[in-house]
Amino acid sequence: MTQRIYLDNAATTPVSSAVFEAMRPYFTEIFGNPSAIHSYGQEAHKALETARRSVAKCLGALSSEIFFTSGGTESDNWALRSVAETCGSWGRRIISSAIEHNAVLKTLEKLSSQGFEVTLLKPTQDGLISPESLKRALSPDTILVSIMMANNVVGSIQDIKALAKVVKESQSRTVFHVDAVQAAGYLPINVRDLGVDLLSLSAHKFHGPKGVGALFAKIPRLPASYMTGGGQERGGRSGTENTPGIVGLAKALEEAVSGFERTNELATLRDELIAGLTRTPGVFLTGPKNNRLPGLASFVVEGIGSSVYLINLLNERGVAASSGAACSASSREASHVLRAMGYSEELASGTLRFSISRYNTAQEIKALVDMFPGLVKELRAQKNS
Ligand SMILES: Cc1ncc(COP(=O)(O)O)c(C=O)c1O
Incomplete structure (x- = not known):
């Protein structure tokens, strides 16, 4: 052959062997529902919160700012829809770039059909978004700017810190979301240092399992409730948590960050x-x-x-x-x-x-x-x- x-x-x-081993007990032995009161539930809950602390540490965030999702697509959807829902009363403009992943572009198409005005910045021939072009596009009614950290087709890395500075200098209430799905695990990310409000990542891009991601959300009233039901993820995203996946995500991120x-x-x-x-x-x-x-x-x-x-x-x-x-x-x-x-x-x-x-x-x-x-x-x- x-x-x-x-x-x-x-x-x-591929999932790394250390990640696989870290996940294994959560399929068979520590299988409790993290919301359950008994010891099985408590063990699973403990694993979730340990994973949350670990992910937060890798990103320079607080544990209370980390929300687990089913992957990059969901994190992006949650971030964008949440800002539209919570800020739509004071503004209708959203700025993004023409080179975003479809998880962002298709969500913006949907928001545009609901009356939001979407501006897509054009990149340079090298796939870079200039802070100047962002500055020109910003207006007092811009509620959200969403720019990816690294592009999935050509690999261009944006100067997120400079872009965040432009957003915040224009107006502090404009929310800055970053799709870091291709960057996480490969580039150092410190959300405070970058000055971002929301950031999406996905475990399967850095040797973690598929179907699990995270959303960093700085703003206390964000993210707005996305999936309704049992009120997991502090009311933001209902549904029984994917404990093995979340443990795997945290382990994969730790491995990546410790081996830059x-x-x-x-x-x-x-x-x-x-x-x-x-x-x-x-x-x-x-x-x-x-x-x-x-x-x-x-x-x-x-x-x-x-x-x-x-x-x-x-x-x-x-x-x-x-x-x-x-x-x-x-x-x-x-x-x-x-x-x-x-x-x-x-x-x-x-x-x-x-x-x-x-x-x-x-x-x-x-x-x-x-x-x-x-x-x-x-x-x-x-x-x-
Ligand atoms: C930049 C970017 N954003 C979002 C996604 C979607 O992530 P997921 O596959 O975890 O839904 C991808 C996947 O390729 C991506 O490259």
């Missing part, structure tokens, strides 16, 4: 990948040269049509790559991120993303670099035949 090489870690990561130096190794592999792949003519790196996620490199490939063909061919050779967003991975449509960055429809359809984790090796990167020119040549020949 061909050796398989997993390079789609921005879509999801490992991201240098990711960056070394990423740079070898970039140097190797761009040796093929007509293959270009997208996103900024420097301010990029340590494990992510995206390319546009000329003359192949949709990148889906190349992703399929790579898959036949055992390499898992993607076109950018996992939710639209099989789509032949041009990436909305690359279109916003000014790429033509054709190039934006040929985008190819590789995302590296701490489990990848230099040998794997070399194997990909060696096979890549042949695959591109094969596809270009097919397209021209």
